[in-house]
Amino acid sequence: MIKKxxxxxxxxxAYSGGLDTSIIIPWLKDNYxxxxxxxxxxxxxxxxxxxxxxxxxxxxxASKLYIxxxxxxxxxxxxxxxxxxxxxxEGKYLLGTSxxxxxxxxxxxxxxxxxxxxxxxxxxxxxxxxxxxxxxxxKAYAPDMTIIAPWRTWEFKSREEExxxxxxxxxxxxxxxxxxxSKDKNLWHLSHEGLDLEDPANxxxxxxxGFLELGVxxxxxxxxxxxxxxxxxxxxxxxxxxxxxxxxxxxxxxNRLGGENGIGITDMVENRLVGMKARGxxxxxxxxxxxxxxxxLEEICLDRDTQHYKTLVANRFAELVYxxxxxxxxxxxxxxxxxxxxxxxxxxxxxxxxxxxxxxxxVTSPYSLYDPEIATFDEDEVYNQNDSAGFINLFGLPIQVxxxxxxxx
Numbered sequence: 001m002i003k004k005x006x007x008x009x010x011x012x013x014a015y016s017g018g019l020d021t022s023i024i025i026p027w028l029k030d031n032y033x034x035x036x037x038x039x040x041x042x043x044x045x046x047x048x049x050x051x052x053x054x055x056x057x058x059x060x061x062a063s064k065l066y067i068x069x070x071x072x073x074x075x076x077x078x079x080x081x082x083x084x085x086x087x088x089x090e091g092k093y094l095l096g097t098s099x100x101x102x103x104x105x106x107x108x109x110x111x112x113x114x115x116x117x118x119x120x121x122x123x124x125x126x127x128x129x130x131x132x133x134x135x136x137x138x139k140a141y142a143p144d145m146t147i148i149a150p151w152r153t154w155e156f157k158s159r160e161e162e163x164x165x166x167x168x169x170x171x172x173x174x175x176x177x178x179x180x181x182s183k184d185k186n187l188w189h190l191s192h193e194g195l196d197l198e199d200p201a202n203x204x205x206x207x208x209x210g211f212l213e214l215g216v217x218x219x220x221x222x223x224x225x226x227x228x229x230x231x232x233x234x235x236x237x238x239x240x241x242x243x244x245x246x247x248x249x250x251x252x253x254x255n256r257l258g259g260e261n262g263i264g265i266t267d268m269v270e271n272r273l274v275g276m277k278a279r280g281x282x283x284x285x286x287x288x289x290x291x292x293x294x295x296x297l298e299e300i301c302l303d304r305d306t307q308h309y310k311t312l313v314a315n316r317f318a319e320l321v322y323x324x325x326x327x328x329x330x331x332x333x334x335x336x337x338x339x340x341x342x343x344x345x346x347x348x349x350x351x352x353x354x355x356x357x358x359x360x361x362x363v364t365s366p367y368s369l370y371d372p373e374i375a376t377f378d379e380d381e382v383y384n385q386n387d388s389a390g391f392i393n394l395f396g397l398p399i400q401v402x403x404x405x406x407x408x409x
Contacts, residue, residue, distance in 0.1 A: 003118050003146045008032050011148065012112040013121045014104065014134065015039035015065065016046075017053045019162050020123030022171050024150055025060045028121060032148075035118075039065040040111050042104035044074045045187025045248075060171055066111055071187060074103045075247035078326070079188060083287075083294055084235040084345075085338045086310065087318035092268045094284045094291060095321050096189030101130055102326040105137030112145065119146040126152045129273050133324030140327035159194075187251055189284040190214050197279055200269055204281050214283040215259025218356030225354035226261055227361060228254070230293040232349070235342030237290055251286045258285025261353040273323050292358045293349040300368040301345045310341055 011028055015021045025037050039062040041053055050067060057065040078099040089095055112120050120138055124131035126149070135147055156162050159182075166173055182193040190213050196202045206217035230250075231239035237250050245253065258264050264285035272278050298307060313334055320331045347365025351358050373382050402408050 002144075005032060008035055008118040008146065008148075010036045010038065010115065010117045011119045011121050012038045012040055012108060012115060012117040013062070014108055014123065015041050015053075015057060015062070016123070017041070017049065017056055018123075019159060019166065019173060020125075020151070022056070022060060022173065023156075023162055023166050023169065024121060024123050025057065025062050026169050026171070027150060027154060027165075028148070029061050031154075037062045037121075038111070038115055038117065040108050041065065041067045042100075042107055043067055043069045043071060044100045044104065045071055045251075046185050049185060056172065060169075068107050068111075070103050070107060071248050072246070074100060074187065075251065078103055079251075079287075080236050080247060081335050081338070082317070082321060083237075083290055084342050085317040085334065086291070086295060086298070086314040087321060088291070088314065089318040089322045090268070090270055092266050093270055093282065093322070094189065094266075094287045095318065096186060096282065096284055096287065097130065097184045097191060098133065098321045098324075099326065100186050100188070101133035101324065102137045105134045106141055109138055109141040109145070113142065117145075119148050121148040121150070124149065124151065127272075127274060127276065129322065129324070132273055133326075136324040137327060185213070187248065187255075188287050189282055191283075192281040193278065197281060200279050204267055206265065212265070212283060214255055215264070215285050216262055217265070218262035221260065221262035221355045223355075225352045225359075226257060227350060227352055228257055228289065229348050229350045230254075230290065231347070232294065232297055233346050235294065235338075235345040237293070251290070254286030254289045256286075257353060258289050259283075261285075262356040263353055263358060264288035265356065289351065289353070289358060293351060294345070296349045296351075296360055296363050297345055297347050297365060300363055300370045301347065301365050302341060303369060306341055310338070313337060 011032065013021060013024060013028070025039070028035060028037050039057040041050065043050060053067065054065045082095060082099055087095065089098070108120060120142070122131065122134045124134060131149060138145055138147060156165060163173065181195055181197070184191045192204075192211070197204060205211050207220065229241050230237055231242070237247070238244060240250055240253050264283060264287065266282040266284065268282070269277050269279045302310070317331070317334050317338070320326070320328065320334070325331055344367035346367060347363065350362040352361045373380050399408070
């Protein structure tokens with residue numbers, strides 16, 4: 001049952017320490033009868049953004065802060081299934097924010113239940129996708145939980161007004177009015193939105209100091225290429241250049257290699273779930289390498305019909321992730337299909353990284369369906385080229401019949 005405002009005594013807040021959630025703590029206490037606020041930060045690879053977070057949360061009015069290490073779960077249960085699916089939203093976005101939200105929200109619900117909270121609060125705006133992602137996950141694990149979304153009801157109409165409120169409350173911020181990009185960072189990616197990026201006519205200032213954080217622009221990348229070999233077992237990356245690593249370490253290493261070579265910078269205007277178009281710049285160096293390597297391996301390991309049909313599944317899978325529908329029967333069913341296609345997606349993919357480009361440099365697999373004896377242009381003894389005449393006659397029969405009836409214009 002949704003609780004009345006006066007009945008809310010304890011709130012669990014999805015806390016990042018950024019502008020929105022920093023001012024939400026005092027705002028909740030001002031507007032919800034000085035309720036107890038418990039902050040929860042899901043560590044999915046934000047790095048130094050977590051430094052000093054507990055001190056800041058307590059100083060701002062929270063009674064405590066949980067910092068939950070979700071990196072392993074994030075990678076193995078959310079990132080890898082999405083890579084195996086080949087899911088890319090609108091052909092460009094590698095879903096970095098999208099699949100991080102379900103794992104964070106799930107853990108927040110667990111803490112809210114353990115703490116006996118009356119409500120869960122998030123700092124997502126009413127214009128964004130994240131409000132849907134958080135709240136669908138909350139509904140999946142706590143269907144009767146009261147949800148507070150301040151952006152829908154509070155007095156602030158812009159980030160400038162939020163900054164003024166933070167200054168009034170003496171809340172320290174790592175941003176100012178001139179560098180107030182809206183950013184989201186995790187192990188997988190870093191997104192940039194707002195300011196000059198709101199006009200699609202403006203070229204992103206890639207070479208401006210402090211803009212790119214995970215790497216350099218292609219112009220600043222080395223003139224010498226870097227080679228990297230990614231190994232997979234049943235569609236899951238397991239080693240880099242022959243060295244076995246867990247998923248978190250693989251992404252961290254590929255982020256470094258990719259970032260150094262200007263890999264994985266995407267500028268796109270995407271269709272948000274709420275109906276508007278929004279422009280953003282994404283840095284996903286390691287993820288771009290993994291997607292490219294996985295797709296290359298599938299070229300030789302999947303039969304034609306499975307490979308073609310899987311592209312349809314990939315598009316739908318990407319929509320489900322982007323729309324916050326991770327905890328749904330359809331997503332689970334699609335993952336089951338994807339897993340069945342990955343049983344032979346095992347092998348090594350060699351790639352050349354050069355100034356923002358990923359160039360194929362060789363692929364091998366014990367399950368390769370590529371047969372050089374059949375594919376060769378030289379003389380062979382395994383393929384009778386005369387067989388193709390009968391095949392073409394049957395394959396083209398419907399066209400031939402329509403032509404004789406004068407139906408082809």
